[in-house]
Amino acid sequence: MLAVFGCCDTEPVYGFRVNAIMSSNPLGESIPNPNKYDPGLLFPIPRCSARSLLNIDKKLTMYGFDHWRAYELSWLDSKGKPTVALAEIFFDVDSENIIESKSLKLYLNSLNQEHFPDSESVAEAVTTDLSVASKSEVRTVVHGLASKNQLTESHRNGKLIDSLDIEISSVTPDEMLLSNEDDLVCDETLLTDLFRSNCPVTGAPDWASVLIRYTGTKIAEPQLLNYLCSFRHHQGYHEECAERIFRDIKQRCDPKELTLVMNYLRRGGIEINVYRSSKPLSMSEIQPRLIRQ
Numbered sequence: 001m002l003a004v005f006g007c008c009d010t011e012p013v014y015g016f017r018v019n020a021i022m023s024s025n026p027l028g029e030s031i032p033n034p035n036k037y038d039p040g041l042l043f044p045i046p047r048c049s050a051r052s053l054l055n056i057d058k059k060l061t062m063y064g065f066d067h068w069r070a071y072e073l074s075w076l077d078s079k080g081k082p083t084v085a086l087a088e089i090f091f092d093v094d095s096e097n098i099i100e101s102k103s104l105k106l107y108l109n110s111l112n113q114e115h116f117p118d119s120e121s122v123a124e125a126v127t128t129d130l131s132v133a134s135k136s137e138v139r140t141v142v143h144g145l146a147s148k149n150q151l152t153e154s155h156r157n158g159k160l161i162d163s164l165d166i167e168i169s170s171v172t173p174d175e176m177l178l179s180n181e182d183d184l185v186c187d188e189t190l191l192t193d194l195f196r197s198n199c200p201v202t203g204a205p206d207w208a209s210v211l212i213r214y215t216g217t218k219i220a221e222p223q224l225l226n227y228l229c230s231f232r233h234h235q236g237y238h239e240e241c242a243e244r245i246f247r248d249i250k251q252r253c254d255p256k257e258l259t260l261v262m263n264y265l266r267r268g269g270i271e272i273n274v275y276r277s278s279k280p281l282s283m284s285e286i287q288p289r290l291i292r293q
């Protein structure tokens with residue numbers, strides 16, 4: 001799962017061209033709840049749009065995946081009885097498109113009146129539809145509500161830096177805030193729960209817990225926290241925020257290895273967890289669901 005960066009084109013994407021898609025985002029519109037199964041509700045957004053703004057090129061090696069949990073999954077069994085479950089969805093970092101989260105919610109709602117013989121059939125349908133929309137291989141796992149996957153984790157391995165006494169010096173992301181502390185080589189994990197950014201369409205806040213695991217010259221913790229808090233007024237999709245942070249730490253602090261995990265709180269019944277790393281990551285390496293989620 002290696003990020004491949006290139007230029008956007010105007011090939012049709014799920015019935016729309018890129019320029020048409022970007023001007024008809026359902027997130028800012030009032031859309032009635034669907035009453036029948038409709039994969040056409042999925043709204044793809046080209047990844048390269050944000051990456052081109054970040055000037056990320058092939059010199060920056062970036063592996064990872066996007067891990068989504070959908071908590072409002074329901075369908076009808078063969079007798080018309082409702083079934084409810086949770087879906088885990090995995091997108092490759094090199095998928096051509098991301099999926100706008102409101103459109104995914106609408107799409108999942110369109111399954112509410114659809115009959116499926118079992119959860120495997122639901123997972124297969126979701127996988128197929130999202131693979132077409134994202135133009136990549138997608139993995140979907142459906143869990144019953146009694147699954148151990150529902151358990152949350154309150155303890156995390158790493159150093160929480162939220163108690164540092166800092167004065168915020170920027171209200172917009174500024175990579176120049178990042179620096180190394182000294183020549184000490186470290187292998188450590190830093191954590192914060194203070195991250196907030198904003199939806200680029202609605203302006204609604206997006207909250208996240210952040211994990212930064214790195215090997216290399218020690219990163220100055222006050223400067224790192226100052227930098228992460230500077231996103232408080234930034235408008236950007238989850239994936240764009242993660243890739244901006246990954247790029248800035250890699251370029252400014254030059255760690256030998258770097259892994260970034262951003263666990264966003266759910267909005268609209270969907271949570272998004274973004275994983276980016278300088279080394280290959282397996283989807284089996286996902287973090288436990290946090291207590292905030």
